[in-house]
Amino acid sequence: MDLNSRSIVERITFYVKHIPVGKVATYGQIADMAGNPRASRVVVRVLNTVSKTEKLPWHRVINSKGMISLKRGHGYEMQKHLLESEGVIFNDNDRINLKQFQWRGS
DNA sequence: AACCTGACTTCGG
DNA sequence: TCCGAAGCCAGGT
Numbered sequence: 001m002d003l004n005s006r007s008i009v010e011r012i013t014f015y016v017k018h019i020p021v022g023k024v025a026t027y028g029q030i031a032d033m034a035g036n037p038r039a040s041r042v043v044v045r046v047l048n049t050v051s052k053t054e055k056l057p058w059h060r061v062i063n064s065k066g067m068i069s070l071k072r073g074h075g076y077e078m079q080k081h082l083l084e085s086e087g088v089i090f091n092d093n094d095r096i097n098l099k100q101f102q103w104r105g106s
Numbered sequence: 107a108a109c110c111t112g113a114c115t116t117c118g119g
Numbered sequence: 120t121c122c123g124a125a126g127c128c129a130g131g132t
Binding site: 036043 | 126127128129130
């Protein structure tokens, strides 16, 4: 498919779908791969809208600090559980070691 | 067209 | 290393 002719939203969707199991990507990282390193907030919108009609591995997207952005009682627990079930480890500060789990796209 | 919003990021103190 | 402020994108109102 011709990614370059697609919209930023479509490209973001494409990359999110390609995050491998057991790995994570940051909002900024996906935005960057999609062509606009400053469109991290668009990634948020995509996860909220697109994931309603398509199955996306939304839980594999975390913030630049290696932490889950969802709040407790509002998805945080669910996302953490999904990631742990894939082998991702959280340290004592509830953070994920990006050096170890961040997806290194090509 | 102005204004608001969101699972963000970067930078300065 | 930890905030707070400011910057940023795109869609919805």
